Amino acid sequence: MPSLDQTDWDILRVLQQNAKASCSTIAKLIYVSEGTVRTRMRKLLEAKVFDFIIYTDPKKIGLDVQAIIGIHTQTDQQRHVAFQLQAFEAVRFVGSFSGTHDLIIQVYFPTKEDLVSFINTDLAATEGVIDVEVNVELKQYKDTFSY
Incomplete structure (x- = not known):
C-alpha cells in the first residue's frame, strides 16, 4: 500500500466518527466522487489499513x-x-x-x-x-x- 494521502485520511476520519456512513455521504463530506470513496475504501480494506469491527461495551x-x-x-x-x-x-x-x-x-x-x-x-x-x-x-x- 502506498503512503496515505489526504483523501485517504479524510475517509478514515469520517469512518471513525461514523462507521455506518455511506460512500455517498462520505463523498459529499470530503468533496470527492462516490466512486473515489468506494475505490479508496476497497484498497484500504485490502491493505488492512482498517477493518470494520463491532465494539461491545x-x-x-x-x-x-x-x-x-x-x-x-x-x-x-x-x-x-x-x-x-x-x-x-x-x-x-x-x-x-x-x-x-x-x-x-x-x-x-x-x-x-x-x-x-x-x-x-x-x-x-x-x-x-x-x-x-x-x-x-x-x-x-x-x-x-x-x-
Missing part, C-alpha cells in the same frame, strides 16, 4: 471487572507464554513491552472472583510465567480506537 454485557496484568516470564519463554495467553477467552490484548514487564495483557471478567480464579489457576499453571502484577481498573476515562 464490556460493562453492558456483564464484564464489570477489567484488569491490566504485567507478566514476568522466564528468559526465552516470552513468545511461548504469549501464545498460551491468547487462548484464554477473557484475554482481550496480549503485548510484548520493554520496561518492567515482559508481557502485558488486558482481561475482562464478570466478577472479581473470576479474576482471582484466573490469576491463581490459569496464570499460575501457565508454563514460563514467573510473576504477575495485577492492576484492576477503578474508573475509565477514555477508551477509543481512533487515531
